[in-house]
Amino acid sequence: MPTDCIPFRETHYFSDFICDYLDQKPELKDFYHRFPKLENFEAQIVEKQLAVEAQSRAVLVESLKKQYKNLQASELTAENIESLNAENTFTITTGHQLNLFTGPLYFLYKIISTINLTKQLKETYPQYNFVPVYWMASEDHDFEEINYFNFRGKKIQWNSKQTGAVGHFDTEGLDAVFDVISLEFGAGKNAEQLKSWFREGYLNHSNLADATRYLANQLFGEHGLVILDADDRELKRLFIPQMQKEMLEQTAFKTVSETNKKLEDLELKIQVNPREINLFYIKDGLRERIIESEGVYSVLDTNITWSKSELLEHLDEAPERFSPNVIMRPLYQEVILPNLCYIGGGGEMIYWLQLKSNFEAQNVTFPMLLLRNSALVKSEKQASKLNNLNIQNKDLFLDRHSFINKRVRKISNIDIDFSEQRQQLESQFKHLFDLAEQTDKSFLGAVKSQEVKQIKGLNHLEKRLLKAQKRKLADQIERCTELQEDLFPGQSLQERNTNFSELYLEYGNELIPEIMKALEPLKGEFLILNLK
Template identity: 25%
Template sequence: MNVVPEPLPGGSALASDYIHQFENVEHLYGGDFRNRENRVKRAEWLDGTASLRANRTGVVSYLRSYNGAHNAHEEVMRSIDLLEQPETLVVTGGQQSGLFTGPLFVIYKAITTIQAAREAAAQLGRPVVPLFWIAGEDHDWDEVNHTYVLNRTGEISRIKLDIGEGPRSSVSEIKVEAESWLQATLQLDGLLQDSEFKPQVMEFVTAASLGSDNMTTAFAKLMGSLFGQYGLILLDSADPALRRLEAPMFAAIIERNDELEAAYTAAADRIAAGGYVLQADVTPGNANLFYIHEGARLLLHKEGDRFADRKLVVSFSRTELLELLESHPERFSNNVLTRPLMQDYVLPVLATVLGQGEIAYWAIPQQAFGVMGGQMPLIIPRMSFTVIEGTLHKHMDKYGLSFTDVRLGLDDKRKEWLTAQDELKIEERFEQTKAAFTAMYEPLIEQLGAIQAGLLKLGNNNKDKIIDQISFLQGKALDAMEKQNEAALRQWERIELSVMPLGKLQERVYNMMYYLNRYGLGWLEELMAVPADYSGTHRIIYM
């Protein structure tokens, strides 16, 4: 495995400035994650504010129960034991659960979280444990119910998990029948080529899937199979047992909702004043809180002292909402702007690992942390990779293609290469023939028109038909040439499908199961051994 940096242009301007020109956006965030002094200051602040957070013993008890059920590796239990100690801090990462772990970047985020926790522990000389916050409370089922793999013939294939109709529930609450899991796992099995590693891969995929009745549980079991050995603690944000621990923060969010709204609005104005685009909506009257009603997750808005959803399915006074929270905390759920506050309340978060889009929207709750008596944790950009297999790399070298060439699109490069294979210069000669024919034939048509006006129209129609026939033969000749170079063009297609599927970075599309099937679990161990890099630089992994 050879790892080469490959900086990528584009992305969020705000996130780019956070990574590369922090001084421009320091007022929108906490301290610079690269500065050891800031890590020390954050740790000291956490030590002095333990009383502001959820009861550590209660959180640890919950984590023991959840991980004991889905992620019971001895290293995980050791991490949880450490978390029980008051000096232990946490580095978090998180994502929605996804089918068979979802796209590759989820795996890279987990790796970043583990490596960042190790580094922080060494720097600070105190325990720092990694924790992955599964956003099971999110309700965008269509975003997580499918995944993509390269199939046996090197083409992209989509696997989708089907369920029956139901309310717009949190992903953790959507029931998945055993038959649906079986169909999805059989589809994965059929798409993956046979390999020495396939039985092991399918064994833990099948065990996680058929042993679960929802997406989040299956995701947790798979993540535990992959990362439990590294001590990665898992947490489901939709777990009712966790909700009871979160109730005091939900109460504060309800009671101070107007102040939070003002803080979000002020931050949004500062972001816009800096010339940046907001990455999350900040709308007047949004309570930034969901209420679960008859299985449906409803976003609450404020009108005066009342909280209601847009369709007025539910409507509560502030007092009624607080009473409901006391009796039914499991009915409450965060949105993207209150989740950072909740995470900081539940855990002693030294730093959190975010993708570039997340880095940009985390600037919005920066002032809201202060409203709740907190401080924004340090932010660590997740690591980003593209995997290029050995055969694929040889093909790229053969055709003189760089990663940038593939990223920008290969149509022009492929056409140039195909033209270079044309020793007969077919296209050029056909174009010359059409030009010569036109030059000879048009004067004759003009002369015929002088004899009879109808002959001019007839002659032009005749000329166009002959040109069409020449073009038809030209197309057939080019098709024959492409067929002659079919194997090579297939290699070009494979390069594109592997490196930039669907026109997107590989890590945003493909599932990791193809690579585990190809290289075994040792591939994950090699990824874990890649030196940490929090500079936001994309890196190419040449296998």
């Protein structure tokens, strides 16, 4: 299974912010706790062990057992859930939205990164247990972000007028989507497996959270993955002190706003902005912001209001009605889990780096933050074509214009790079500038004007010759660009666009194990993987 790696910065698909974090730039040190190196986990374990109460572990295990009551958990998953009662067990967590049929490929990479890290930690620290957790974003309400997946250039979409937390959504209407994918997937053993997963998951479960749990369990249950739906009354009861502090003291707004100012002073682009109260209210298809004005608390765009005492009483009676937003969700996660490290994408890493001060204000241990593995999967046929066309892996990451120009220059039988001529021209004009300086400085402007004119003419000639060669080599260039488009659909990373079903149709049950063998969560580079 040949592989190649490229530094994240050299792909040009990751922000300077996240690349600076990976490079451990000193100016970012104050925004995280410990960098995710294997040797740093020991101190994180000791700190987290002191912070987690046995009662919290018992509540977590009981909630998980209830959530798995109607699901066939693997023996390893069942053992992992039970082990969470022990003080020497810790979690490695990733989170993701409830995207239809998993959404883009990076859903797989997130979870595989998490599973692989737990294995690596167990080898290094055998006296502890490490459990991989997938946190379902069941309380999210951005339905338009999750109601589709891409398949071979087509958008397979679920249309629904339901509102509120998506995990509560009834799966009504997904039978129509099943009819579409049945035609798209076609026939064959792998196609039938995909259709079976979709049918069992989405047509035989009443809500989106249960459907997603079923599918994730089918894909990763045998590897011990524990799937958590934190939209849970008893789990939220553990979070009451932090929610109370947030509503009464507006803790996150104060701390995160201050952090954001520091990041902006470093000219780094922040991901999220806090609100005065970073909690939603959930009820009967509603998920709306809680706001406060002159001592009165209310739910935006509703008639629901409370006094301070009424709010605290309601929070205690019905904690399940209160839902953390993007600022508070990470805090909730670290309160209810014995967690050491969160694994996420670049955008997630950035907003986590905005939150450390809020964790400190709430006296909650801040986890390690690890960028998930990223990969480009090439088939044997695609790898052979790239080799025949003499296209290097790093060239595939170029934007389309640069990619084409580089290919034209490479395969052309004439040299269309005028860099040497430009250097010669600049050298000649340097001599003319020196001459004008010594004789009559009034000629300096005329010399400069002539230099600009001639370099502009040279550049224009280079572009015209390049354009002519593009026409002459159109067939070869088209083959190259078609291959790049296959691997970078829509000129975007494959992992951000393609659904796993496209690869599963070709590789079947070998797909996940093969990717699992290749991904190294602590390596910190972009993987290019050739699958046979």
